[in-house]
Each structure stands twice: as structure tokens, then as C-alpha cells.
Amino acid sequence: MGSSIFFLFSFLGFLFAILSLVKAEPLKNTRLFRxxxxxxxKNVRFSDVPIHSDVEFHFILSFAIDYTGSSSPTNGKFNVFWDEENLTPSSISSIKAKHSNVKFALSLGGDTVSDGTFAFFKPKSITSWVNNAFTSISHIVKEYDLDGVDIDYEHFKASPNTFTECIGQLLQRLKRQNIISFASIAPFDDDTVQSHYMALWRKYGDLIDYVNFQFYSYGEGTTVSQFLNHFDAQSSNYEGGKVLASFATDGSGGLTPEKGFFKACTTLQSRGKLHGIFVWSADDSKKNNFRNEIQAQNLLANVE
Structure with missing residues (x-):
């Protein structure tokens, strides 16, 4: 009896020692640009945007919304609200043929519908919304040959739990049936928004590949040190996630390229925390010939 107990404790000690050496692979710098x-x-085309051959480049089509053109909610039946005249399935095929490093995603929700009405998340039930969303999104993904989905709801008429189950179950089905290969979320610093997205992250974070945190939602005049503090705070909120650095080219706020954004990125890179960069948006960058996008991709291409 004594020898059996001794053997058991010895085995458990050995097993604990082995497990203590096994750690999750730490996050690190990447060459992801979105x-x-x-x-x-604004008549921007995919072909207008410079694409560096040494980065992983994601175009995120904005937006697909579960509303009709007359701004009536449709309970998960998504329609295309982006510039369909210029951003077509054939133009996606053309870019993919020329650039093997480019992938495409569609973003769900956004701020407003085309007439300025808020795009509310407003499901009738979890089951009906998920079923409708899966069917309609699968159709759009296949029609446009897309690779991923981004979640960018910003206004809510449902609880964090309902949002969590609707979005979580949707991503689960889309990934399990190989409709999409990656997913991201796009929260920003607002109590209501954060309560919804952090609840989703806690339960379904394993399905979410990137956190497109809208750092440009912070005030104008954000400094480098403030940006780095914001980045650390959001990395803690979405612990274990690939939180991307971001800036906007529409003058909305946050740390801009002119005020030190790339300096902050270099600091993140030195700390092994530059998981990628995303920009809002190509529509606004066209007037400046995408100079900030070029600089961002050059920085990422040199990531060690």
C-alpha cells in the first residue's frame, strides 16, 4: 500500500513538472496590415491602394448590415452596403490573382446605415438571428470570394449576453463549416460597447483571431505615451488576443501618424507587441495617395 502511494505521488510530481514547462506560445510581432x-x-478601388509584397494584407469591406436599404432591421439578413460599383467580385478576383498575400473580409454592422440611421444590433431571438445571419453571410462570402468576418456593431438594443451568443454561435458555425478562415472584432472605448465585446471575448475569444481596437476613438491630441498606456489597457481587457495598433485618416482622433503613431509602433515592436496595424479608412486616404499606408507597411515589412 505504501509503495503504491509513493509511486502515485512520484508520478503526479513528474506530471506537474512536465506541465509546468508547457506554456502557451507568446504573442509576437507580425507583418499584418488591415x-x-x-x-x-468615394470611388476608391482595391487597385488604388498600395500593397507591399512582404506583408499580410487584409481588405475589410465596410459594411454588411442586417437592414434593408430603407433602414429597416431584418433580424440577421445581411445586405451589402459598401460601394458595390467599384468593389465588385471581379475586382477581388483580379487583386487575388496579382497579390498572393491579400485576403478579404466583410465587416458587420458599422455606425450607421446609408441614410444616417444607427445600425443597431437588434435580434428577435438568438436562434432566428444566427440562422438568418449564417445563411446571408455565407451567400455574400461565396459571391465575393471572401476569407473572413469582422464584427463592428457599435449600437445595441440587446444585452451583452444576447450579443455574445448571437455572434459567438455565428462565428462557430462559419468556422466549423469552413465558410471563413479568420474573424476579428472592432471595439472601442465606450462602456456599453466594451460590456458587449468583453462578454463575447470571455466566452468565445478562442474564435476571434484579431482585435481591431479603434484607438482613434480616443481624443484628438493623444500622445505617444498615452497611446501606449491605452494599448496596454486594452491588451489586458482582451487578454491573450492579438490587439492591433490603429489610426484613422479621417481626422477623427487618437494618435495620428503626424503626431507619433509610428514612433509608438516602433516601441511596441521593440517589446514584441506589434501584432499588426489597421487603418480607417482607404476612402479617406485616397486624397493623400495612401502615404500613411505606405509607411505603415514599410514598418511592418521590417518586423523581426
Whole structure:
């Protein structure tokens, strides 16, 4: 009896020692660049945007919304609200043929529908919304040959738990049936928004590949040190997630390239925390010939 107990404790001690050596692979710098495109109907085309061959480039089509064109909610039946005239399935095929490093995603929700009405998350029930969303999104993904989904709801008429189950179950089905290969969320610093997205992260974070945190939602005049503090705070909120650095080219706020954004990125890179960069948006960057996008991709291409 004594020898059996001794053997058991010895085995458990050995097993504990082995497990203590096994750690999750730490997050690290990447060469991921992402850009939202198509929300403002400014005739921007995929071919207008410079693409560095040494980065992983994601175009994020903005937006697909579960509303009709007359701004009536449709309970998960998504329709295309981006610039369909210029951002077509054939133009996606053309870019993919020229650039093997480019992938495409569609973003769900956004701020407003085309007439300025808020795009509310407003499901009738979890089951009906998920079923409708899966069917309609699968159709759009296949029609446009897309690779991923981004979740960018910003206004809510449902609880965090309902949002969590609707989005979580949707991503689960889309990934399990190989409709999409990656997913991201796009929260920002607002109590209501954060309560919804952090609840989703806690339960379904394993399905979410990237956190497109909208750091440009912070005030104008954000400094480098403030940005780095914000980045650390959001990395803690979405612990274990690939939180991407971001800036906007529409003058909305946050740390801008002119005020030190790339300096902050270099600091993150030195700490092994530059998991990628995303930009809002190509529509606004066209007027400046995408100079900030070029600089961002050059920085990422040199990531060690």
C-alpha cells in the first residue's frame, strides 16, 4: 500500500513538472496590415491602394448590415452596403490573382446605415438571428470570394449576453463549416460597447483571431505615451488576443501618424507587441495617395 502511494505521488510530481514547462506560445510581432474600405462611396478601388509584397494584407469591406436599404432591421439578413460599383467580385478576383498575400473580409454592422440611421444590433431571438445571419453571410462570402468576418456593431438594443451568443454561435458555425478562415472584432472605448465585446471575448475569444481596437476613438491630441498606456489597457481587457495598433485618416482622433503613431509602433515592436496595424479608412486616404499606408507597411515589412 505504501509503495503504491509513493509511486502515485512520484508520478503526479513528474506530471506537474512536465506541465509546468508547457506554456502557451507568446504573442509576437507580425507583418499584418488591415484596411477598411468602401463605407463612404468615394470611388476608391482595391487597385488604388498600395500593397507591399512582404506583408499580410487584409481588405475589410465596410459594411454588411442586417437592414434593408430603407433602414429597416431584418433580424440577421445581411445586405451589402459598401460601394458595390467599384468593389465588385471581379475586382477581388483580379487583386487575388496579382497579390498572393491579400485576403478579404466583410465587416458587420458599422455606425450607421446609408441614410444616417444607427445600425443597431437588434435580434428577435438568438436562434432566428444566427440562422438568418449564417445563411446571408455565407451567400455574400461565396459571391465575393471572401476569407473572413469582422464584427463592428457599435449600437445595441440587446444585452451583452444576447450579443455574445448571437455572434459567438455565428462565428462557430462559419468556422466549423469552413465558410471563413479568420474573424476579428472592432471595439472601442465606450462602456456599453466594451460590456458587449468583453462578454463575447470571455466566452468565445478562442474564435476571434484579431482585435481591431479603434484607438482613434480616443481624443484628438493623444500622445505617444498615452497611446501606449491605452494599448496596454486594452491588451489586458482582451487578454491573450492579438490587439492591433490603429489610426484613422479621417481626422477623427487618437494618435495620428503626424503626431507619433509610428514612433509608438516602433516601441511596441521593440517589446514584441506589434501584432499588426489597421487603418480607417482607404476612402479617406485616397486624397493623400495612401502615404500613411505606405509607411505603415514599410514598418511592418521590417518586423523581426
Amino acid at each position: 484596411e477598411y474600405i468602401g463605407a463612404e462611396d
